[in-house]
Amino acid sequence: MSFGFSVGDFLTVFEQANKLRKRFVNAPAQFDALSEQVRNLSIVVHDEDLALTNVVLDTQLKNDIRKIATSCGNVLAEVERALERYSDIDTGHGVKKAWKRLRWDQDEVRDLQDRVCYNINLLKGINGRVTRDNVVELLEHQKDEQHQACLDWLSSTGYAEVQSEYASQRQPGTGEWLLESSIFQDWKSKPWATLFCPGIPGAGKSILASVIIEELNTRYENDQTVGIAYFFCSFQTHDDQSQKLESILACLLRQLAQGLPQVPESLKALFQKHKGRGSRPSLDEYFLTFRATLNQCSRAFIVIDALDECHSSTVTRLLDFILELQASNSLNFLATSRLIPEITARFKSKPTCEIRAAMSDVMEYLWGNLSILPSFVSRDPKLQEDIVHKTTDAADGMFLLARLMLESLQHKSSPRKMKQELDALTSVASHYDIAYDTAYDKAMERIQGQVRDQRKLAEEVLSWITCAKRPLTALELRNALAVELGESEFYDDNMPDLEDIISACAGLVTTVSRSSGDVIRLVHATAKEYFERKWTIWFPDAHSRIATTCVTYLSFDVFEEGICSTQTNFEARLHRYPLYSYASLNWGHHARNQPIDEILMLEFLSNTLKVDACVQGLFYIGGYFTHSGYNRNEPPGFTGLHLAAYFGLLSVVTCLLKDFDPANTDLTSTKDSMGRVPLAWAAYNGHTKVVDFFMEHGSNANSKDKTGRTPISLAASMGHLDTLNCFLEHKIDPNTRDTDNRTPLSWAAYRGHLKIVKALLPKGADPEARDEYGRTPLLWASYEGWVEVVELLRERDVDIETRDRLGRTALSWASENGHVVVVKLLLEKGARLDSMDAEGRTPLAWAIRNQQEAIRLLLIAAERSRDGPPRSRYHDTKLESTSKHVVPIFPNNPKSVATGKEQTPTSKPPENNQSNSDNGRCFQCPLCNRASLTSNRHVLQRHVRDLHFPRFRLVCSESDCGRTFQRKDKFMIHMKDQHQRDIHGEEMDAFQKEEPLPEGCIICQRLVTSWEEFYTCIETHVQAPSLAQDAP
Incomplete structure (x- = not known):
């Protein structure tokens, strides 16, 4: 019989085998072995049918299974024919098989038996192949998961989202002039090339950077040996963690590694080293891993956009890192920036291509968007020509300015008024900062000319975006706009639509898609600079209105429930009330900038349960609680005075203590669940005026929290110099100790606060004070790598060979943790190379153990440069021998x-x-x-x-x-x-x-x-x- 292959065909074979098994009933003993093999075949066929269910098979395996299924069918058919020959119907006893008394052909029976066995073995072989392939596939899947975990640990920055966003803004056909230019072609084709692309604001640098990235991705999409990485700096995240040097390097390294066929072993080793410890790589480790990754690339390209929108210190170190990396690796580097002298100087000897929107590109954009203007423009070709040519000339290579000018013409009611507006705009376009100010002024005038509700909506949106302490998601902003003063609950149907928000703002805001949700922001860095200068003109009470909205939100009846006793309930609250987190964290900062209604404030602060709910949101940032002494499942014990002190609201503190009797210290000495008085929180956050007020009203400056920390200790550890000086002026002991015996100086050295250390030492702070673990300020500074603090303490003749309870010296801690500059400094001061801790480890041993290659080489070089190698008390062999x-x-x-x-x-x-x-x-x-x-x-x-x-x-x-x-x-x-x-x-x-x-x-x-x-x-x-x- 013939089988057209499908998994179901095994079921047919199974049924055929079962049918034959029934015919072996009462068969002579000669058929026993054959009967048993047919039974075995039926079992194996059934198992194979189940095993192949929902399994994707390759072509070769399908062909092999088809052949085996056919072979099984054929041999069973022959067995059936043989049975027909050796049996017959017994008519005398009804329908019953009778076995013929014939001479048995033992060779035939044995041959059939062997063929059935052969097919059974073939089926088992197929099953083994499928199982092996499944195991291989599973192992590959697990390997892929491990690789993805490594990459996700390295960086979670949504770089592809930003690239897609800018690419979508590109007008078709624009930017070709850059791709076709000889300077870009040279950069793309020659290894080790650098290209600097400066440009004036709004020239389209970010759009062109995305064009370049797209060109590289397209050119090398089939070559996995070419590494491509990019980063878009942004004014919106200027102070965000994502724009710190380490975060940028991690993002670039992830992209280079992700494009390779295999994740580099050096990166996997870095992942294994730091993942378990919860630590992050040092710059030296990033450098070595970058080099190892680039060594696996035949070519590599790095594109950095908008260096001017990154912190200046980060830019300096980033360029140092990339240019040093480029010196020893085949790396092409391209950067864009405004014409900032400090940045331009770094590329002085490098090829430069100024970014200016080509006139043809600007004209193409304008012609493509004339449809937004009133209908009378479409009927007047001459007016169209004037708009396009005059705007192009006035924009002078600035795409953004051309767009803003076109939008300013959008609501003119007649050709004459449009021509007047066009002349007014072009007359001030000789200098771009004046031109932008004029364009934004015109946009605000259009907003002011809208109906009342639209105008109010736009002003609220712009004030929130300009004055908010961080970028807001669209949902957070819509929640804020829906809050009505005097209401005790939130109404979802009061939220404006996102489209209406953008429309009301006359093109000044836009949304950006992120994995965490849409973020709403100003359209350009020049708009941010404009409103940072002029917010007091357009919305002078912005902070007061924002603070009032936040306090009203936190005063809703739902927060009368107090804290959420479980993590699940707390996360549900965050989800149900999107503004809750922002309001809890920032209402006081806005209220400190501008006062709000006193009655509203005092009603909120006098409600213990609502204050508890606020503090729970306050201490929860980015998925974890920020204060380890705070138990999320218990009320924080904050009073209204604690919260006012935390945010530094002097007027509120004054109001709360207006009738305060200094003889009754209950109010100022009340402790929260962490054992802190209001003064402690004011010191923790550096609110010097509030601290001074509490001191003048007799608050106990020596009050200790549950860890023994005093207010002066908190101020020192957080680096608040003015607050520290306030305590010192009131003669507060600078050597107060906590439960770990740590002093304010110990905490300041640990945190690297050089100015605090300088202030404490002349006031009698003990530079040799030891804590519970025997560590001095020098040991803590060396542990964390604070070079200037180490140098200052050494100048005070602090013993650099001092040891903690583990026998560790400053050089030992610095060597373990990879602080190269600290190690160099300590070696210059004569630190001993052969100092051994309680485990017998030297600084070199710690450097080797923690894979600090730069320090290992440094210590070995220092050892060889001194008068002979260090010797142990047992032998005279060098350490490394x-x-x-x-x-x-x-x-x-x-x-x-x-x-x-x-x-x-x-x-x-x-x-x-x-x-x-x-x-x-x-x-x-x-x-x-x-x-x-x-x-x-x-x-x-x-x-x-x-x-x-x-x-x-x-x-x-x-x-x-x-x-x-x-x-x-x-x-x-x-x-x-x-x-x-x-x-x-x-x-x-x-x-x-x-x-x-x-x-x-x-x-x-x-x-x-x-x-x-x-x-x-x-x-x-x-x-x-x-x-x-x-x-x-």
């Missing part, structure tokens, strides 16, 4: 560190004729160049397991923190410092998490399948000098 006279530290049949069971080594140990006895020997770990030796191999075994290859890490589960630690001491410090929890002994077991098993031994690369096998292999490799004669 551990290869002479080596013996294995483990016996021939070593015990696994993990299990204690004897196992066979997974690789052959180095041959050595010396005895393996421990007697008279010293053992040294070459993995960390440990200078102190041990005479006990088991101590060294624990050292290798616990410090180099831990099976478990400690994971912090407090407040969605998620940081992980390898060392118990660091975990204890973190829990005490960040979460005010003392964790000891067996309590740590609850925080343990098993590490992913390495793919193989890091020394010999041998694959391993268990931790026990991994430890055994590592132990086999670890060797030590045989120094019996030198042992003490």
Whole structure:
């Protein structure tokens, strides 16, 4: 029989086999084996039918299955014919099979049996192939997921969204002049090329940058060896984390890595190193990973748009980074910017192509948009010519200005008025800043000429966008516009449509699509600059109106419920009331800029439950609670005075304390759930006038919160110099200590506040004060890499060899954490290279352990430049030399560190004729160049397991923190410092998490399948000098 292949055909074979099995009933014994094989075939066919359900098969596999299905059908048909020959119907007993007494052809039966077995094996082989392919596919899927996790960890910036946004704004056919220019063609074709594209505001630099990116993507879309990365700087996110140097580098690196066939191993190593710790790479690590990634690219292009819209210090460091990277890699770099002298100077010797909208492009845009003008224009060709040519001349290469001028003509009621407006606009276009001011003035005049509701809507929108503390989503803004003063609840049907908002604003605002939702913003950086200068003219009470809206929103009856007791309920509140987060975080900042109605304010602050709800939103930013001492499930204990002090609202504090009796300190000494008085929050946020007011009214400046922090300690740690000086003028002790014995100077050094350190030292702050962990301000500054603080403390003759309770020095901490400049400074001051901590590790050992390559080279160079290498008390071998006279530290049949069971080594140990006895020997770990030796191999075994290859890490589960630690001491410090929890002994077991098993031994690369096998292999490799004669 013939089978046209489909999975259902196996069901046909299955039914055919089952039918034959019934015919074997009462068959002679000669048929038993054949009957059993037919039964087996039916089972395998059924299993195969199930296995292939919903499986996508390739062409070859389909053909193979078709052949097997046909073969199965054929052999079963022959079995059926054979049965027909050997059986017959017994008419005497009804319809019943009777077996003929014929001579059995044993060869025929055996042949049929073999053919059935053969088909069974074929089916099993197919099943194996499908299973193997599925496993491979699953492994590839898991690998892809791991790669995506690595890229997502590196950066989540929506760079593609921004590119698409600018590309959509391009007028068809524009920008071709740049792509066809010889200077751009040279840049694109020659490796290591740099091209600087400056331009005046509104010239279309960002649009042209998107055109360039699109050109590169199109040109190299089929070449995965070419890396393309870009970044659009933006005035809207000038102070946002996404525009910090590290964020920009991460975004660029992600794009370069994402385009490659495989994620670079260096990037995966960086991911594995930092993901578990909750840390981010240093600039040195970014540089090395960039270089490794670029080495996998045949060509690479980086495009940075609008350098002028990025912070000046970030621009300087970004250009330093890229230009240094370019010196050793085939990297093409293009940047756009306004003509800023500091930026232009960096490209002085580089090819330059000024960005100006080509007249043909501007004219094409104008001709394509004349339809927005009144209908009488379409009937007057001469007027059309005048509008296009005069506007093009006046725009002088500025696309944005041409657009604004065209829109200003939109509502003229006659040809004469339109010509007058056109003449007025073109007369001031000789200088672009005046031209833009005029264009924006005209836009505001159009808004003022609208009907009352439209005018009011536009003014509110523009005031919110201009004065808001961060960019608003469209939904947040619509919520704000829907709030009605005096109402006690929110009405969804009072929200204006987004289209009406944009229409009312006369082309001055636009929306940008983001993964988090549409963001509404001003149309251009020049518009932002205009309103930052003139907001007091157009909407002088903006901050007061915004603050009033926020307080009204927070006073809705729904917030009478107080805090949300669960995370689910809290997130539901955030979703239901989109303005809740912004209002909680910023109402006080707006109220500090401009006062609001006193009655509204006091009614809100006197309602404890509404204040609680506000504080819950206040302490929740970006998905986590910002103050570790705050329990989201309990009322924060804030009073209205706490909240007023937090935001620095002096007039409100004065009002609340108007009838205050200094003899009764209950009001100013009331503590919240974190143990802080109102004065502490004023100090924390640097509101000096409020602090001074509290001090004058007898508030206790030595009041301590739950962690022992005083107001002066909070001011010092947050870097508020004026507030600190206020405390010092009131003779507050600068050496007050918290529960960890840390002083204000310790906190200031830890946070890198140089001015605070300078202010504290002359007032008697102890530069050698030790905290609970034995750390001095110098050790904290070195730990965090604050070069100027380290230098200042060293000038005060602070001992640079001072050690903490772990035996760590300043050089040790700086080496571990990758602070190259601090290491250089400490070496210049004579810091010892051979200082060993309690574990016997030197600074070099820490640098090697944490893969700080630049510091490793620096320390080795410093060691060689000094008078001889550092020596341990046991031998005179250099730290990095551990290869002479080596013996294995483990016996021939070593015990696994993990299990204690004897196992066979997974690789052959180095041959050595010396005895393996421990007697008279010293053992040294070459993995960390440990200078102190041990005479006990088991101590060294624990050292290798616990410090180099831990099976478990400690994971912090407090407040969605998620940081992980390898060392118990660091975990204890973190829990005490960040979460005010003392964790000891067996309590740590609850925080343990098993590490992913390495793919193989890091020394010999041998694959391993268990931790026990991994430890055994590592132990086999670890060797030590045989120094019996030198042992003490």
